[in-house]
Amino acid sequence: MKPGAFDYIRIDSAEEACELLAQYGDDARILAGGQSLMTVLNMRLAQPGLLLDVSRTAPLDYVRLQDDKLAVGAAATQASVEWRAGLAGEVPLLKLAFPHISHFQVRNRGTVCGSIAHADPSAELPLCLAALEGEVVLRSKKGRRVLKAGQFFQGMLLTARRPDELVEEVRYPLAATGTGYAFEEFSTRHGDFAIVACAAVVSRDGIRLAVGGVADRPRVARWPHLEDSALDAALNDFAWDLEAQDDPHASAKYRRHLVRRLGRRVIQQASAATSGEK
Amino acid sequence: MKRLEQGERHTVSLILNGVPRTGRADNRTLLSDFLRHELGATGTHVGCEHGVCGACTVRIDGAAARACLTLAVQAEGRRVDTVEGLAGKDGELNDLQQAFRRNHALQCGFCTPGILMSCSDFLERVPGPTEAQVRDMLSGHLCRCTGYTNIVKAVLETAAERQARREEEKHA
Ligand SMILES: Cc1cc2nc3c(=O)[nH]c(=O)nc-3n(C[C@H](O)[C@H](O)[C@H](O)COP(=O)(O)OP(=O)(O)OC[C@H]3O[C@@H](n4cnc5c(N)ncnc54)[C@H](O)[C@@H]3O)c2cc1C
Ligand code: FES
Ligand code: FES
Numbered sequence: 001m002k003p004g005a006f007d008y009i010r011i012d013s014a015e016e017a018c019e020l021l022a023q024y025g026d027d028a029r030i031l032a033g034g035q036s037l038m039t040v041l042n043m044r045l046a047q048p049g050l051l052l053d054v055s056r057t058a059p060l061d062y063v064r065l066q067d068d069k070l071a072v073g074a075a076a077t078q079a080s081v082e083w084r085a086g087l088a089g090e091v092p093l094l095k096l097a098f099p100h101i102s103h104f105q106v107r108n109r110g111t112v113c114g115s116i117a118h119a120d121p122s123a124e125l126p127l128c129l130a131a132l133e134g135e136v137v138l139r140s141k142k143g144r145r146v147l148k149a150g151q152f153f154q155g156m157l158l159t160a161r162r163p164d165e166l167v168e169e170v171r172y173p174l175a176a177t178g179t180g181y182a183f184e185e186f187s188t189r190h191g192d193f194a195i196v197a198c199a200a201v202v203s204r205d206g207i208r209l210a211v212g213g214v215a216d217r218p219r220v221a222r223w224p225h226l227e228d229s230a231l232d233a234a235l236n237d238f239a240w241d242l243e244a245q246d247d248p249h250a251s252a253k254y255r256r257h258l259v260r261r262l263g264r265r266v267i268q269q270a271s272a273a274t275s276g277e278k
Numbered sequence: 279m280k281r282l283e284q285g286e287r288h289t290v291s292l293i294l295n296g297v298p299r300t301g302r303a304d305n306r307t308l309l310s311d312f313l314r315h316e317l318g319a320t321g322t323h324v325g326c327e328h329g330v331c332g333a334c335t336v337r338i339d340g341a342a343a344r345a346c347l348t349l350a351v352q353a354e355g356r357r358v359d360t361v362e363g364l365a366g367k368d369g370e371l372n373d374l375q376q377a378f379r380r381n382h383a384l385q386c387g388f389c390t391p392g393i394l395m396s397c398s399d400f401l402e403r404v405p406g407p408t409e410a411q412v413r414d415m416l417s418g419h420l421c422r423c424t425g426y427t428n429i430v431k432a433v434l435e436t437a438a439e440r441q442a443r444r445e446e447e448k449h450a
Contacts (some may be wrong), residue, residue, distance in 0.1 A: 001327040001328070002306060002308065002311075002327075003306045003308075004306065005284035005285055005304070005305070005306055006284055006305055006306065007281055007282065007283055007284050007305065008281075008282040008284075008305040008349070008351055009279060009280070009281050009282070010280065010351075010352075010354075011279075012279065016279055034347050034348060034349075034352075035329060035344075035347055038328075038329070038346075038347040038348070038349075039328040039329055039347065041306075042308075042327050042328055042346070042347075043328065051305075053352060055352065056352075079341065083403075099414065102418075103332075103415075103417055103418025104342065104396070104400065104414070104415050104418055105332065105335055105342045105343060105344060105396055105418040106329060106344070106418065108341040108342055108343050108399075109338075109341070109343045109344070109347070109348070189417070190414065190417045191417045191418065
C-alpha cells in the first residue's frame with residue numbers, strides 16, 4: 001500500500017497556495033496533517049498530480065482569539081488547539097469533543113482545517129462547527145469568502161469549497177454567558193469514528209441540537225425550550241428526519257434510538273450547565 | 279518555492295535520534311520506509327500503513343506521530359526520534375523499557391517500538407497520568423499479544439518512579 005507518483009511543493013504562504021490552486025485546480029491537493037489524505041493516497045483511492053504541503057506554512061500556523069471567535073489557521077494541528085490552557089473556558093464544546101477524535105498520536109498531526117475540508121459525516125470538528133454556527137474562511141487568488149458552517153457542508157465528503165480555494169481559517173464562536181454546552185458520542189471503540197455523535201447548545205433563546213454520523217453531513221435542529229413529552233416528540237421527529245441508513249456498523253433503527261437517547265442526554269447536560277453558571 | 283518532481287530521488291536530511299542523517303527519497307516514499315530501507319533504522323515497524331495500528335509511531339519534533347502517514351520529504355530538517363534512541367550509549371534500556379520488560383508488557387514485540395515512542399511523548403506531557411488517561415493514549419495502538427493490562431502497569435509504574443525521582447532531587 002504505497003501512494004502513486006506526484007509532484008510535491010512545500011508551501012510558504014497562503015498566497016502561494018492560492019496561486020498554485022488557481023493554476024492546477026483539481027489536479028492539486030492540499031496536504032495538511034495527512035491523517036486522512038495519506039490513507040487515501042496509500043490505498044490509491046486518489047492519485048493527484050501535485051501535493052501542496054501546508055503543514056509547515058508558518059503564517060498559517062496560528063490559533064488566536066479574534067473578536068468573539070477562536071480562529072484556527074490551516075497549518076494549526078488539532079493538538080495545538082486541544083492543549084490550549086484556556087480552551088475549556090473559550091470553546092467548551094471543543095474541549096468535550098477532542099478526546100473522541102481519533103487518538104492522541106493522530107491529533108498531533110491532523111489539522112482542524114483539514115478535518116473541516118475533508119467533511120466526513122461522522123467527524124467531530126465539523127459537528128461542533130455546525131452546532132456553534134461557526135465560519136469557514138475560503139481564500140482564492142480572487143479574494144476571500146466567509147461561509148457559515150451550514151452553507152459550507154454539502155454532503156458526504158462534499159463542501160462548498162471550489163477547486164481553486166484554500167480553507168484558510170476556521171472560526172469557532174467563543175462561549176456565551178448563560179449558555180450551556182454538551183457533547184456525547186457512541187462509537188464501537190474509543191477513538192473510532194462516531195456511529196452517532198450529539199452536541200447541544202442551550203441558551204435563554206432555546207435549544208440547538210447537532211447530530212453527526214447519521215445523515216450525509218452534520219445536521220442541526222433548533223427548538224424553543226421543550227421538556228418531557230414535547231422534547232421526546234421533537235427528538236423522535238428529528239431522528240426520523242435524518243433518514244438514517246443501515247450499514248455494517250449499525251442499523252438505521254439503532255441510530256434513531258441513539259439520536260433520541262444521546263440527544264436527550266446532551267440537552268439535559270447543557271441545560272444543567274446554564275443554571276450552574278448563573 | 280521548490281517543486282520536487284515525481285520520479286526523481288531527492289536528498290532528505292534529518293536529525294535521527296540526535297545524529298544528523300541524510301538519505302535519498304522519492305516524493306512518495308513514506309517516512310516509515312525511509313527510516314527502515316534508506317537509513318537502516320528497522321526498529322520502527324510497519325503494520326497497516328493507514329494510521330490505525332500504531333506500529334510505525336515515531337516522534338517528529340517531539341510529538342508522537344504515524345511515520346506511515348508522513349512523507350519522507352516532509353521530515354526534511356526535522357528531529358525524528360525512534361525506538362533506537364531510547365537506550366543509553368552502552369545499550370542499557372531506559373526506565374520505560376525496563377518497566378516493559380519487568381511487567382511482561384510485550385510478547386512478540388511487534389507493537390512495542392511504536393507504543394514506547396507514544397509513551398515517551400505522553401509521559402513528558404502528562405507526568406502523573408491516571409489509568410484512564412494511559413488507556414486513552416494506548417487506544418492509538420493495537421497489540422495482539424498482551425491484552426494491554428501489563429502495558430498499562432508498566433506505564434503507570436514508570437510515571438510513579440519518575441515522580442519519586444523528581445521528589446528526591448527536589449529535596450537532595
Ligand atoms: C486511525 C485514525 C482514526 C481517525 N479517527 C477520527 C475520528 O474519530 N474522528 C475524526 O473526525 N477524524 C478521525 N480521523 C481523521 C483525522 O481527524 C484527520 O486528521 C482529519 O480528518 C483531516 O485532517 P488533516 O489535517 O490530517 O488533513 P489531510 O489528511 O491532510 O487532508 C484531508 C483532505 O482535506 C483537504 N484539505 C486539508 N486541508 C485543507 C485546506 N486547508 N484547504 C483545502 N483543503 C484541505 C485535503 O486536500 C484532503 O482532501 C482519524 C484518522 C486516523 C488515521
Ligand atoms: S503502520 Fe502506521 S499506523 Fe499502522
Ligand atoms: S506484543 Fe505482540 S503485538 Fe504487542
